[in-house]
Amino acid sequence: xxxxxxxxxxxxxxxxxxxxxxxxxxxxxxxxxxxxxxxxxxxxxxxxxxxxxxxxxxxxxxxxxxxxxxxxxxxxxxxxxxxxxxxxxxxxxxxxxxxxxxxxxxxxxxxxxxxxxxxxxxxxxxxxxxxxxxxxx
Numbered sequence: 001x002x003x004x005x006x007x008x009x010x011x012x013x014x015x016x017x018x019x020x021x022x023x024x025x026x027x028x029x030x031x032x033x034x035x036x037x038x039x040x041x042x043x044x045x046x047x048x049x050x051x052x053x054x055x056x057x058x059x060x061x062x063x064x065x066x067x068x069x070x071x072x073x074x075x076x077x078x079x080x081x082x083x084x085x086x087x088x089x090x091x092x093x094x095x096x097x098x099x100x101x102x103x104x105x106x107x108x109x110x111x112x113x114x115x116x117x118x119x120x121x122x123x124x125x126x127x128x129x130x131x132x133x134x135x136x137x
Contacts, residue, residue: 015043015044015048016052016075016076016079017075021042021043021044022042022079022082024038024041024042025038025039025041025042025044025049025083026038026082026083026086027086028041028042029083029086029087029090030086030089030090031090032090032094035049035053035083035087036049036050052076052079052080053079053080053083055073055076055080056076056077056078056079056080056081056083057080058073059073059074059076059077059080060077060080063077
């Protein structure tokens with residue numbers, strides 16, 4: 001397992017402390033870029049990104065079990081939460097925009113594709129169970 005080097009310690013500090021890289025990853029993920037590609041675009045090796053997320057998941061489990069986190073663990077937990085938030089933001093905007101477009105253009109195929117890709121859309125996005133598409137025929 002890789003040892004995390006705290007700032008001020010001997011050795012190279014982890015890139016998790018580079019706010020500019022973290023912001024770039026989050027911005028790309030929020031725009032729909034896959035997580036590992038967003039990391040690579042920010043100059044972070046995708047395996048390093050995966051390791052950060054693993055550390056974040058482990059830290060989250062520790063909190064759920066009632067443990068107090070060390071500072072470095074909290075950093076990875078916060079990063080993981082921000083990545084998940086960025087993904088949720090992208091999904092919300094995507095589904096909303098797709099839904100609006102489908103209703104405006106009266107394209108049942110787009111609506112059906114949204115419902116196929118996101119079977120829980122009806123509950124999550126308050127989608128009506130029946131849709132009446134009325135147009136000028």
